[in-house]
Amino acid sequence: MTRYTSVARALHWIIAILIIGNLAFGFAHDALPKDWAVMPVHKSIGLTVLALTLLRLLWRLTHPAPPLPAAMPLWEKGAAHATHILFYALMLILPLSGWIMSSAGTRPLNWFFLFDVPKFAVAKDDAIVGLSRGAHELLPWLWVALIALHVGAALRHHFMLKDDVLRRML
Numbered sequence: 230m231t232r233y234t235s236v237a238r239a240l241h242w243i244i245a246i247l248i249i250g251n252l253a254f255g256f257a258h259d260a261l262p263k264d265w266a267v268m269p270v271h272k273s274i275g276l277t278v279l280a281l282t283l284l285r286l287l288w289r290l291t292h293p294a295p296p297l298p299a300a301m302p303l304w305e306k307g308a309a310h311a312t313h314i315l316f317y318a319l320m321l322i323l324p325l326s327g328w329i330m331s332s333a334g335t336r337p338l339n340w341f342f343l344f345d346v347p348k349f350a351v352a353k354d355d356a357i358v359g360l361s362r363g364a365h366e367l368l369p370w371l372w373v374a375l376i377a378l379h380v381g382a383a384l385r386h387h388f389m390l391k392d393d394v395l396r397r398m399l
Contacts, residue, residue: 230393231295240285247278252369273341279324298392319372326361333358
């Protein structure tokens, strides 16, 4: 069985855990206690996802993914590739849209309260801020759907088709 490299697997699982946790923080932040500092942590996790995604993209460009099973139908291979492209797009767009929104605000932007992160030169009424806000409110729902699709497909391959697709990332 051909597997992803250990670096690719580590990045996959670390980013996956961060994304799922950050989606939960984002959806639930209004219901959580104010003294939990959920939003600064949410922003820090988003910036971490962005940095790790850039590293992951660099790794992926220099270390190609193992091939999908030869017996897999062409439509399924296409769906897998499209899903992965959408994942990479969301791993870039959502943190960047949050960074842009935070840049237009008055609160400081920092990384886990350790150091300040520079802000983009934008104002609240700039079109890019409005676009970022809309994307940041809508795209997490797409992400949830894609995660469900991705997990469902992996489990289907493992339990129903009994191939090595899931084991390549374990």
